[in-house]
Amino acid sequence: xxxxxxxxxxxxVSEGTPVLLRCNYSSSYSPSLFWYVQHPxxxxxxxxxxxxxxxxxxxxxGFEAEFKKSETSFHLTKPSAHMSDAAEYFCVAARGQNFVxxxxxxxxxxx
Amino acid sequence: SQTIxxxxxxxxxxxxxxxxxxCTVEGTSNPNLYWYRQAAGRGLQLLFYSVGIGQISSxxxxxxxxxxxxxxxxxxxxxxxxxxxxxxxxCAWSWQGNDEQYxxxxxxxxxx
Numbered sequence: 001x002x003x004x005x006x007x008x009x010x011x012x013v014s015e016g017t018p019v020l021l022r023c024n025y026s027s028s029y030s031p032s033l034f035w036y037v038q039h040p041x042x043x044x045x046x047x048x049x050x051x052x053x054x055x056x057x058x059x060x061x062g063f064e065a066e067f068k069k070s071e072t073s074f075h076l077t078k079p080s081a082h083m084s085d086a087a088e089y090f091c092v093a094a095r096g097q098n099f100v101x102x103x104x105x106x107x108x109x110x111x
Numbered sequence: 112s113q114t115i116x117x118x119x120x121x122x123x124x125x126x127x128x129x130x131x132x133x134c135t136v137e138g139t140s141n142p143n144l145y146w147y148r149q150a151a152g153r154g155l156q157l158l159f160y161s162v163g164i165g166q167i168s169s170x171x172x173x174x175x176x177x178x179x180x181x182x183x184x185x186x187x188x189x190x191x192x193x194x195x196x197x198x199x200x201x202c203a204w205s206w207q208g209n210d211e212q213y214x215x216x217x218x219x220x221x222x223x
Contacts, residue, residue, distance in 0.1 A: 032210050043117075043201055043214040044155075090154065094210040097143060097162075101155045 002027045002093045004102035012108040019078040021105045023065075023091030026072065031093040033074045035065055038088045038104075047089075050074060061085070081109045113138035117202050117215040125223055130175075130189040132218050134202030137183065142204040144185040145212060146177055149199040161185060162207070197222045 007022040025033065032051050036044040048059025055067045065076045074091060086109045091102040114137045124130060136142050146158040157170045159177035167177050174193060178186045185202060202215040 034211070036214075041199075041217070041219060043216045044203075046211065046213065049211060094212075096210055097145075097160055097205075099145075099157060099210070099212060103154045 002031060002095070002098065002100045004091050004093050004100050006089075006091055006102040006105045008105050009103065010106045010108065012110060013081045014110045015083055016080050019063075019076070019081045019085065019107065021076040021089050021091075021107065023074045023076065023102060024072055025074065025091070025093045027093055027095075029095065030069075031095050033065075033067065034092040034094065035059065035063070035074075035076050036090045036092060038090065040087075044090065047076070081107075083109050083111065085109055113204070113213065115202060115204055115213060115215040117200075117218050119218060120216065121219045121221075123221045123223060124192050126194055127191045130187070130192050130196070130220070132187040132200055132202075132220075134185040134187075134215055135183055136204045139183070139204070139206065141182060141207060143207060144179060145203040145205075146185065146187050147201040147203065149201060149217075151198070155201065158187070192222045194222050196220065 003026045005024045034049050035047040037047050038044045047063050048057045050057045050067045058064045063078050067074050088104045088106050090104050093100045116135050145160045147155045149155050161167050161179045175189050200218045203212040205212045
Protein backbone atom coordinates (compact mmCIF):
# COMPACT_ATOMS: atom_id res chain seq x y z
CA UNK A 1 0.00 0.00 0.00
CA UNK A 2 1.08 3.54 -0.68
CA UNK A 3 0.73 6.62 1.48
CA UNK A 4 1.77 10.23 1.07
CA UNK A 5 2.52 12.65 3.87
CA UNK A 6 2.76 16.39 3.46
CA UNK A 7 4.36 17.61 6.63
CA UNK A 8 2.94 21.12 6.61
CA UNK A 9 -0.71 21.91 6.17
CA UNK A 10 0.11 25.59 5.70
CA UNK A 11 3.28 27.40 4.65
CA UNK A 12 3.61 31.16 4.59
CA VAL A 13 6.47 32.97 2.83
CA SER A 14 7.23 36.51 1.78
CA GLU A 15 7.29 37.39 -1.88
CA GLY A 16 10.77 36.90 -3.31
CA THR A 17 11.88 34.37 -0.67
CA PRO A 18 12.40 30.63 -1.25
CA VAL A 19 9.60 28.10 -1.06
CA LEU A 20 9.93 24.60 0.41
CA LEU A 21 6.94 22.25 0.48
CA ARG A 22 7.71 18.89 2.00
CA CYS A 23 6.45 15.50 0.89
CA ASN A 24 7.29 11.99 2.07
CA TYR A 25 5.92 8.81 0.62
CA SER A 26 5.66 5.24 1.74
CA SER A 27 5.56 2.50 -0.82
CA SER A 28 6.72 -1.07 -1.27
CA TYR A 29 7.91 -0.19 -4.76
CA SER A 30 9.20 2.89 -6.57
CA PRO A 31 6.13 4.87 -7.52
CA SER A 32 5.78 7.72 -9.95
CA LEU A 33 5.63 10.96 -8.01
CA PHE A 34 3.85 14.16 -8.93
CA TRP A 35 3.22 17.63 -7.66
CA TYR A 36 -0.04 19.33 -8.58
CA VAL A 37 -1.19 22.86 -7.82
CA GLN A 38 -4.79 23.93 -7.24
CA HIS A 39 -5.89 27.53 -7.21
CA PRO A 40 -9.17 28.31 -5.40
CA UNK A 41 -12.19 26.66 -7.02
CA UNK A 42 -10.08 25.41 -9.91
CA UNK A 43 -8.98 22.02 -11.13
CA UNK A 44 -5.52 20.61 -10.49
CA UNK A 45 -2.60 21.54 -12.71
CA UNK A 46 0.41 19.30 -13.08
CA UNK A 47 3.60 21.02 -11.92
CA UNK A 48 6.07 18.20 -12.41
CA UNK A 49 6.55 14.45 -12.46
CA UNK A 50 9.31 12.10 -11.32
CA UNK A 51 9.72 8.81 -13.14
CA UNK A 52 13.29 7.74 -12.23
CA UNK A 53 15.01 9.34 -15.22
CA UNK A 54 16.60 12.04 -13.03
CA UNK A 55 16.41 12.76 -9.33
CA UNK A 56 16.03 16.50 -9.83
CA UNK A 57 12.90 17.32 -11.75
CA UNK A 58 12.16 20.74 -13.18
CA UNK A 59 8.57 21.80 -13.59
CA UNK A 60 6.56 24.76 -14.70
CA UNK A 61 6.60 28.25 -13.16
CA GLY A 62 10.12 27.82 -11.77
CA PHE A 63 9.31 24.92 -9.45
CA GLU A 64 11.52 21.89 -9.07
CA ALA A 65 11.56 18.81 -6.87
CA GLU A 66 14.27 16.43 -5.77
CA PHE A 67 13.68 12.73 -5.29
CA LYS A 68 15.67 11.24 -2.41
CA LYS A 69 15.14 7.52 -2.17
CA SER A 70 17.07 7.17 1.10
CA GLU A 71 14.72 9.67 2.72
CA THR A 72 11.62 8.63 0.73
CA SER A 73 11.10 12.31 0.07
CA PHE A 74 10.06 14.43 -2.88
CA HIS A 75 10.16 18.02 -1.67
CA LEU A 76 9.03 20.89 -3.89
CA THR A 77 11.10 24.06 -4.05
CA LYS A 78 11.19 27.41 -5.79
CA PRO A 79 13.97 29.96 -5.37
CA SER A 80 11.75 33.03 -5.27
CA ALA A 81 8.03 33.08 -4.45
CA HIS A 82 5.59 35.11 -6.48
CA MET A 83 2.17 36.29 -5.36
CA SER A 84 0.59 34.09 -8.02
CA ASP A 85 2.09 31.00 -6.35
CA ALA A 86 -0.44 31.25 -3.53
CA ALA A 87 -2.47 28.05 -3.87
CA GLU A 88 -2.92 24.50 -2.55
CA TYR A 89 -0.22 22.01 -3.49
CA PHE A 90 -0.67 18.26 -3.60
CA CYS A 91 2.00 15.59 -3.66
CA VAL A 92 0.88 12.37 -5.35
CA ALA A 93 2.29 8.85 -5.54
CA ALA A 94 1.04 6.69 -8.35
CA ARG A 95 1.31 3.25 -9.80
CA GLY A 96 -0.88 2.64 -12.80
CA GLN A 97 -4.38 3.89 -12.03
CA ASN A 98 -3.73 3.93 -8.31
CA PHE A 99 -3.26 7.61 -7.47
CA VAL A 100 -2.65 8.42 -3.81
CA UNK A 101 -2.90 12.09 -2.86
CA UNK A 102 -1.29 13.77 0.08
CA UNK A 103 -3.54 15.97 2.23
CA UNK A 104 -2.23 19.14 0.61
CA UNK A 105 -0.21 22.17 1.70
CA UNK A 106 -1.67 25.64 1.45
CA UNK A 107 0.95 28.17 0.39
CA UNK A 108 0.42 31.80 1.31
CA UNK A 109 2.65 34.48 -0.17
CA UNK A 110 2.90 37.73 1.74
CA UNK A 111 3.71 41.01 0.00
CA SER B 112 -4.32 19.17 -27.95
CA GLN B 113 -6.50 17.56 -25.34
CA THR B 114 -9.07 19.36 -23.24
CA ILE B 115 -11.41 18.21 -20.52
CA UNK B 116 -14.74 19.82 -19.74
CA UNK B 117 -17.01 19.54 -16.74
CA UNK B 118 -20.47 20.92 -16.21
CA UNK B 119 -22.12 22.43 -14.49
CA UNK B 120 -19.46 24.53 -12.78
CA UNK B 121 -21.60 25.00 -9.69
CA UNK B 122 -24.74 23.30 -8.47
CA UNK B 123 -27.01 23.72 -5.47
CA UNK B 124 -29.38 20.83 -4.88
CA UNK B 125 -31.75 19.90 -2.04
CA UNK B 126 -31.31 16.72 -0.04
CA UNK B 127 -33.03 13.79 -1.71
CA UNK B 128 -32.84 15.22 -5.22
CA UNK B 129 -31.07 13.44 -8.09
CA UNK B 130 -27.68 14.38 -9.48
CA UNK B 131 -25.99 14.23 -12.84
CA UNK B 132 -22.52 15.64 -13.45
CA UNK B 133 -20.93 15.34 -16.84
CA CYS B 134 -17.34 15.17 -17.97
CA THR B 135 -16.10 15.05 -21.55
CA VAL B 136 -12.63 14.83 -23.02
CA GLU B 137 -11.61 16.14 -26.44
CA GLY B 138 -8.56 15.44 -28.54
CA THR B 139 -7.85 11.85 -27.53
CA SER B 140 -9.46 8.45 -27.80
CA ASN B 141 -9.91 5.58 -25.36
CA PRO B 142 -8.72 7.53 -22.32
CA ASN B 143 -8.86 6.30 -18.74
CA LEU B 144 -11.38 8.47 -16.89
CA TYR B 145 -11.66 9.26 -13.19
CA TRP B 146 -14.04 10.92 -10.75
CA TYR B 147 -12.67 12.43 -7.55
CA ARG B 148 -14.32 14.23 -4.67
CA GLN B 149 -12.64 16.90 -2.59
CA ALA B 150 -14.45 17.68 0.62
CA ALA B 151 -13.83 21.02 2.31
CA GLY B 152 -10.35 21.15 3.81
CA ARG B 153 -9.53 17.62 2.77
CA GLY B 154 -7.55 15.90 0.06
CA LEU B 155 -8.89 14.17 -2.99
CA GLN B 156 -10.72 10.88 -2.81
CA LEU B 157 -10.99 8.66 -5.88
CA LEU B 158 -14.62 7.66 -6.41
CA PHE B 159 -14.66 5.84 -9.75
CA TYR B 160 -12.43 5.10 -12.69
CA SER B 161 -13.05 3.67 -16.12
CA VAL B 162 -10.73 2.07 -18.64
CA GLY B 163 -13.33 1.82 -21.39
CA ILE B 164 -16.98 2.20 -22.42
CA GLY B 165 -19.23 0.55 -19.87
CA GLN B 166 -16.31 -0.42 -17.63
CA ILE B 167 -16.56 1.23 -14.21
CA SER B 168 -14.59 0.48 -11.07
CA SER B 169 -15.81 1.84 -7.76
CA UNK B 170 -13.31 2.75 -5.08
CA UNK B 171 -15.64 3.84 -2.30
CA UNK B 172 -19.11 2.46 -1.49
CA UNK B 173 -21.63 5.29 -1.42
CA UNK B 174 -24.89 6.47 -2.94
CA UNK B 175 -23.14 7.69 -6.08
CA UNK B 176 -22.75 5.85 -9.37
CA UNK B 177 -20.84 6.45 -12.58
CA UNK B 178 -21.43 5.59 -16.20
CA UNK B 179 -19.46 5.83 -19.41
CA UNK B 180 -21.94 5.78 -22.28
CA UNK B 181 -19.41 7.01 -24.84
CA UNK B 182 -15.64 6.76 -25.18
CA UNK B 183 -14.96 10.30 -23.98
CA UNK B 184 -17.94 10.90 -21.73
CA UNK B 185 -18.07 10.12 -18.02
CA UNK B 186 -21.14 10.79 -15.91
CA UNK B 187 -21.50 10.88 -12.13
CA UNK B 188 -25.01 10.32 -10.79
CA UNK B 189 -27.04 9.92 -7.68
CA UNK B 190 -30.69 9.02 -7.19
CA UNK B 191 -30.97 10.81 -3.84
CA UNK B 192 -28.38 13.29 -2.61
CA UNK B 193 -27.20 13.42 0.99
CA UNK B 194 -25.79 16.43 2.82
CA UNK B 195 -22.47 14.61 2.95
CA UNK B 196 -22.32 14.60 -0.86
CA UNK B 197 -21.42 18.28 -0.85
CA UNK B 198 -17.96 18.96 -2.18
CA UNK B 199 -15.83 19.74 -5.18
CA UNK B 200 -16.02 17.04 -7.86
CA UNK B 201 -13.13 16.65 -10.23
CA CYS B 202 -12.94 14.60 -13.39
CA ALA B 203 -9.58 13.53 -14.76
CA TRP B 204 -8.23 11.56 -17.69
CA SER B 205 -5.03 9.74 -18.57
CA TRP B 206 -3.72 7.88 -21.57
CA GLN B 207 -3.94 4.10 -21.43
CA GLY B 208 -0.79 2.76 -19.83
CA ASN B 209 0.28 6.17 -18.54
CA ASP B 210 -0.12 7.25 -14.92
CA GLU B 211 -0.11 11.01 -15.58
CA GLN B 212 -3.59 12.42 -14.96
CA TYR B 213 -5.06 15.66 -16.27
CA UNK B 214 -7.85 17.32 -14.38
CA UNK B 215 -10.95 19.21 -15.37
CA UNK B 216 -12.05 22.52 -13.83
CA UNK B 217 -14.34 20.83 -11.32
CA UNK B 218 -17.97 21.14 -10.19
CA UNK B 219 -18.84 22.70 -6.85
CA UNK B 220 -21.84 20.82 -5.43
CA UNK B 221 -23.72 22.14 -2.42
CA UNK B 222 -26.46 19.97 -0.99
CA UNK B 223 -28.90 21.95 1.16
